[in-house]
Amino acid sequence: MENKLFLYNTLSRKKEEFQPINPNHVGLYVCGPTVYGDPHLGHTRPAITFDILFRYLKHSGFKVRYVRNITDVGHLESDGDVGEDKIAKKARLEELEPMEVVQYYTDRYHSYMDELNVLKPSIEPRASGHIIEQLQIVEDILEKGLAYESNGSVYFDVEKYNKDHNYGALSGRNIDDLLSTTRELDGQTEKRNSFDFALWKKAAPEHIMRWPSRFSDGFPGWHLECSAMSAKYLGTEFDIHGGGMDLLFPHHECEIAQSTVCNGHTPARYWMHNNMITIDGQKMGKSLGNFITLEQMFSGEHEKLEQAYSPMTVRFFIMQAHYRSTLDFSNEALQASQKGMERLLEAYGNMDKLTASDASSFNVQEISDKCYNALNDDLNTPILIAHLFDAVKNINSMLAGSATLIDADLETLKQLMNNMVVDILGLTVDTNGNSSGNDELLSETINLLLNLRIDAKANKDWTTADKIRNELQALGVTIKDTKEGFEWSVK
Amino acid sequence: MENKLFLYNTLSRKKEEFQPINPNHVGLYVCGPTVYGDPHLGHTRPAITFDILFRYLKHSGFKVRYVRNITDVGHLESDGDVGEDKIAKKARLEELEPMEVVQYYTDRYHSYMDELNVLKPSIEPRASGHIIEQLQIVEDILEKGLAYESNGSVYFDVEKYNKDHNYGALSGRNIDDLLSTTRELDGQTEKRNSFDFALWKKAAPEHIMRWPSRFSDGFPGWHLECSAMSAKYLGTEFDIHGGGMDLLFPHHECEIAQSTVCNGHTPARYWMHNNMITIDGQKMGKSLGNFITLEQMFSGEHEKLEQAYSPMTVRFFIMQAHYRSTLDFSNEALQASQKGMERLLEAYGNMDKLTASDASSFNVQEISDKCYNALNDDLNTPILIAHLFDAVKNINSMLAGSATLIDADLETLKQLMNNMVVDILGLTVDTNGNSSGNDELLSETINLLLNLRIDAKANKDWTTADKIRNELQALGVTIKDTKEGFEWSVK
Numbered sequence: 001m002e003n004k005l006f007l008y009n010t011l012s013r014k015k016e017e018f019q020p021i022n023p024n025h026v027g028l029y030v031c032g033p034t035v036y037g038d039p040h041l042g043h044t045r046p047a048i049t050f051d052i053l054f055r056y057l058k059h060s061g062f063k064v065r066y067v068r069n070i071t072d073v074g075h076l077e078s079d080g081d082v083g084e085d086k087i088a089k090k091a092r093l094e095e096l097e098p099m100e101v102v103q104y105y106t107d108r109y110h111s112y113m114d115e116l117n118v119l120k121p122s123i124e125p126r127a128s129g130h131i132i133e134q135l136q137i138v139e140d141i142l143e144k145g146l147a148y149e150s151n152g153s154v155y156f157d158v159e160k161y162n163k164d165h166n167y168g169a170l171s172g173r174n175i176d177d178l179l180s181t182t183r184e185l186d187g188q189t190e191k192r193n194s195f196d197f198a199l200w201k202k203a204a205p206e207h208i209m210r211w212p213s214r215f216s217d218g219f220p221g222w223h224l225e226c227s228a229m230s231a232k233y234l235g236t237e238f239d240i241h242g243g244g245m246d247l248l249f250p251h252h253e254c255e256i257a258q259s260t261v262c263n264g265h266t267p268a269r270y271w272m273h274n275n276m277i278t279i280d281g282q283k284m285g286k287s288l289g290n291f292i293t294l295e296q297m298f299s300g301e302h303e304k305l306e307q308a309y310s311p312m313t314v315r316f317f318i319m320q321a322h323y324r325s326t327l328d329f330s331n332e333a334l335q336a337s338q339k340g341m342e343r344l345l346e347a348y349g350n351m352d353k354l355t356a357s358d359a360s361s362f363n364v365q366e367i368s369d370k371c372y373n374a375l376n377d378d379l380n381t382p383i384l385i386a387h388l389f390d391a392v393k394n395i396n397s398m399l400a401g402s403a404t405l406i407d408a409d410l411e412t413l414k415q416l417m418n419n420m421v422v423d424i425l426g427l428t429v430d431t432n433g434n435s436s437g438n439d440e441l442l443s444e445t446i447n448l449l450l451n452l453r454i455d456a457k458a459n460k461d462w463t464t465a466d467k468i469r470n471e472l473q474a475l476g477v478t479i480k481d482t483k484e485g486f487e488w489s490v491k
Numbered sequence: 492m493e494n495k496l497f498l499y500n501t502l503s504r505k506k507e508e509f510q511p512i513n514p515n516h517v518g519l520y521v522c523g524p525t526v527y528g529d530p531h532l533g534h535t536r537p538a539i540t541f542d543i544l545f546r547y548l549k550h551s552g553f554k555v556r557y558v559r560n561i562t563d564v565g566h567l568e569s570d571g572d573v574g575e576d577k578i579a580k581k582a583r584l585e586e587l588e589p590m591e592v593v594q595y596y597t598d599r600y601h602s603y604m605d606e607l608n609v610l611k612p613s614i615e616p617r618a619s620g621h622i623i624e625q626l627q628i629v630e631d632i633l634e635k636g637l638a639y640e641s642n643g644s645v646y647f648d649v650e651k652y653n654k655d656h657n658y659g660a661l662s663g664r665n666i667d668d669l670l671s672t673t674r675e676l677d678g679q680t681e682k683r684n685s686f687d688f689a690l691w692k693k694a695a696p697e698h699i700m701r702w703p704s705r706f707s708d709g710f711p712g713w714h715l716e717c718s719a720m721s722a723k724y725l726g727t728e729f730d731i732h733g734g735g736m737d738l739l740f741p742h743h744e745c746e747i748a749q750s751t752v753c754n755g756h757t758p759a760r761y762w763m764h765n766n767m768i769t770i771d772g773q774k775m776g777k778s779l780g781n782f783i784t785l786e787q788m789f790s791g792e793h794e795k796l797e798q799a800y801s802p803m804t805v806r807f808f809i810m811q812a813h814y815r816s817t818l819d820f821s822n823e824a825l826q827a828s829q830k831g832m833e834r835l836l837e838a839y840g841n842m843d844k845l846t847a848s849d850a851s852s853f854n855v856q857e858i859s860d861k862c863y864n865a866l867n868d869d870l871n872t873p874i875l876i877a878h879l880f881d882a883v884k885n886i887n888s889m890l891a892g893s894a895t896l897i898d899a900d901l902e903t904l905k906q907l908m909n910n911m912v913v914d915i916l917g918l919t920v921d922t923n924g925n926s927s928g929n930d931e932l933l934s935e936t937i938n939l940l941l942n943l944r945i946d947a948k949a950n951k952d953w954t955t956a957d958k959i960r961n962e963l964q965a966l967g968v969t970i971k972d973t974k975e976g977f978e979w980s981v982k
Contacts (some may be wrong), residue, residue: 067589097556097724099614109613110601120598123590128621133700211623233588441981442933444966449940452955464943475935490932 010271015394026057026064027238029230034071035105036090038257039112040291042277042284046244049274049323051118055424068121068231072102073128073209074222081198107334112294115311117426122232127225131211134220134228137198148260152216159196171249189338197254223254241268279329306331316341348394357404362394364409368416450486499869500763511730517548517555519720525562526596527581530603531782533768537735540765540814542609546915551849559612563593564700565713603785606802606919618716619696622702625711626717629690632649637752641681643707649686662740662805674756688745693742696718701906714745732759770820797822807832810872839912840882848895853885855900859907
């Protein structure tokens with residue numbers, strides 16, 4: 001594979017070698033959350049998928065400008081340009097100013113992303129902060145004759161666009177099928193065709209989120225924000241556009257149509273879509289009401305949860321499936337992820353104890369190549385993790401004295417594990433190899449206790465030795481006696 | 492004082508009883524950071540001052556909408572509407588898109604505010620996200636004849652405004668003095684008077700941050716953003732406007748002039764200004780280059796710092812001065828704050844050990860009244876803290892057996908300490924009374940070690956007892972032997 005990154009491009013429906021527009025620079029745009037509720041397990045998938053892409057691109061030496069937006073206006077309850085604005089509805093229910101709702105859930109989103117060790121994007125623009133830029137696109141599309149005004153709103157003329165372009169290029173939908181399967185909905189009579197989409201919506205009198213325009217006091221259509229903000233911060237043609245598969249149609253299809261009218265081409269060269277998390281065979285989603293929030297995941301307080309799962313367990317669970325496969329929620333799978341991650345991190349933590357020998361009994365470079373090949377093959381994290389478990393097996397063999405590495409190979413191994421586990425997979429690891437944030441002092445204190453236990457055993461003071469062991473175990477510290485002394489880990 | 496809150500109103504130059512416009516609701520607007528550099532000690536003062544106000548108002552039962560903005564455009568290097576935009580300059584120096592600079596320093600600001608336990612505001616709007624609202628104010632002021640266009644820019648006509656109003660109402664400046672002391676500066680020739688201020692600035696060709704308007708492609712004047720965002724989220728008349736004293740003139744004076752033209756009155760009823768932090772007798776400020784960043788404060792890595800100071804020590808240091816007094820940086824003062832805070836938190840942590848008696852030997856209600864009176868007297872935190880130390884003295888006497896409280900009084904004392912220390916002063920306290928986040932497990936582990944030490948002493952095993960003491964001390968754990976066994980704290 002020669003260290004070339006291949007990514008599956010939804011637009012071409014095949015894996016393509018990634019080649020940036022500007023050497024060494026990558027422009028990456030990912031659709032972020034609509035901030036009207038707490039993030040749930042489903043939201044972790046795009047966040048973690050594109051976090052790994054961001055990390056891997058940076059690891060590969062690219063200078064990445066990663067833009068992930070906050071949708072705080074214009075996202076209606078239905079894709080048919082009808083229903084209430086999601087934020088406005090939540091604000092009405094909670095008797096808050098819409099921007100209080102936005103702030104609250106944006107802060108919550110950030111805090112959960114921090115817990116999941118998802119890196120912050122380079123720019124996190126808000127839709128409501130780019131009304132002017134969106135109105136400029138509306139004017140541009142109107143001027144080019146591909147939109148029409150109707151009762152203070154402006155709609156994109158899909159049928160006309162489809163004459164010269166392919167509306168459906170990304171999603172594979174066919175406009176004739178759309179015509180035959182869609183029907184007139186309430187409030188859509190101002191559209192020429194039901195599949196036309198809003199660029200600007202006239203606000204109802206009670207609608208709080210509104211801005212002046214020459215068409216009406218209103219608000220932008222949802223699909224417009226990503227076209228405006230990606231163009232503003234990444235240019236009219238950038239490298240990678242990502243998002244969940246549920247955004248493929250109509251959201252991304254509409255983005256392509258808008259950009260094609262304005263600039264003559266699709267905004268991004270590579271379109272990447274993560275698949276969904278399912279629960280009982282259905283997509284997990286806020287609108288379906290079958291979601292488990294991250295707060296519930298981390299506390300265990302949900303009827304579907306047998307236990308609490310740490311942020312790193314959730315992260316590992318997501319990475320154990322390829323991002324383009326569906327991933328079904330189950331306690332068994334999460335518990336398996338937890339065990340697997342602990343095994344990986346334990347070996348990672350034990351690498352300090354490895355010493356070099358005169359000969360190498362296994363091929364580290366081969367493991368390294370396989371890891372990078374997995375990443376280069378459309379970010380195949382489950383395969384990558386399988387190869388890391390090969391490394392784990394070898395590390396454990398070395399600890400048991402049944403495998404050896406020369407100094408240079410040992411360095412390669414350590415470097416590889418650090419690159420993969422910490423930098424790219426983004427697992428947080430303390431010096432002891434635990435996944436949570438126990439600090440240095442705790443480590444030292446437990447080490448002190450266990451050294452006292454060794455002294456006690458040497459003095460045949462079994463009472464004290466047992467007391468230390470039992471009390472530490474009661475606190476959740478697992479102790480393993482080894483030739484060198486002891487090992488411990490915290491549950 | 493009858494539990495009425497009095498606040499010093501810069502506008503009236505006296506302490507006034509606080510009466511909200513809408514019963515039980517408070518609208519609070521505070522000028523936030525211009526995000527082009529890391530926060531320094533000077534930035535902690537408005538953040539913590541208005542955090543205490545926010546906390547105390549909420550504690551008093553008000554529903555508070557707290558708006559604190561992010562200035563990400565329009566803040567020029569000089570107050571005279573000349574010089575480069577601060578964000579754009581930083582972006583140019585770092586070869587980044589201006590919004591990357593904004594995002595980076597906004598994220599850093601948030602993370603330091605979290606460390607200082609400063610609560611998040613209800614809404615945190617960005618100047619660049621409110622260009623339309625700012626342009627609407629420009630139009631309004633132009634229509635009312637109090638602004639003029641000049642070469643694509645729009646300026647507020649201060650002299651004309653001053654004929655019917657008092658430009659200087661807030662700051663006490665006199666326009667005639669301004670006339671005689673200001674002089675023509677480069678690039679100001681398009682102004683009628685040097686003290687006129689920009690509402691809209693035409694952007695130079697190389698200026699990246701620009702938006703279209705009927706005047707020019709340009710950007711809003713700095714003073715406009717707060718007028719636009721406070722009106723949008725709090726209404727054209729709200730309760731309290733806060734900020735640092737360095738913003739009093741021209742920033743807040745200009746806000747008042749703008750709002751008075753548009754709405755016929757000042758935007759806020761109460762204007763509160765925190766004083767400056769000084770260092771070597773000078774205001775600490777980014778533009779003066781004599782600042783110590785929070786990163787440096789917390790790490791101790793700055794030539795002026797004798798040690799690292801924890802976020803809670805910095806917070807306590809800020810609160811030990813009244814917000815309207817200057818506060819001089821010194822290691823001595825910070826070290827005294829650290830000791831004082833430790834004494835306070837130690838007593839707070841020891842309250843669990845207090846037991847009720849048949850009689851009360853001191854008056855808890857009186858201490859409580861004094862604490863609330865201090866807060867009600869223009870948020871006099873140093874006086875409040877002095878009264879809390881009275882409470883500490885009494886708690887320590889109770890621990891020593893020389894003071895007593897009946898059950899109801901003991902409950903009042905515990906409630907008072909919790910209200911003041913945790914809710915209002917916002918000190919973070921773990922179960923052990925320490926100020927940093929050592930977790931439960933660490934506490935239990937150290938307790939286990941110290942119980943082993945008691946066993947060792949009982950067995951006259953002085954070697955082990957000393958070893959535990961010495962090693963824990965080497966790790967920074969201070970141990971105090973008591974009648975009941977031991978107490979410990981972590982440095």
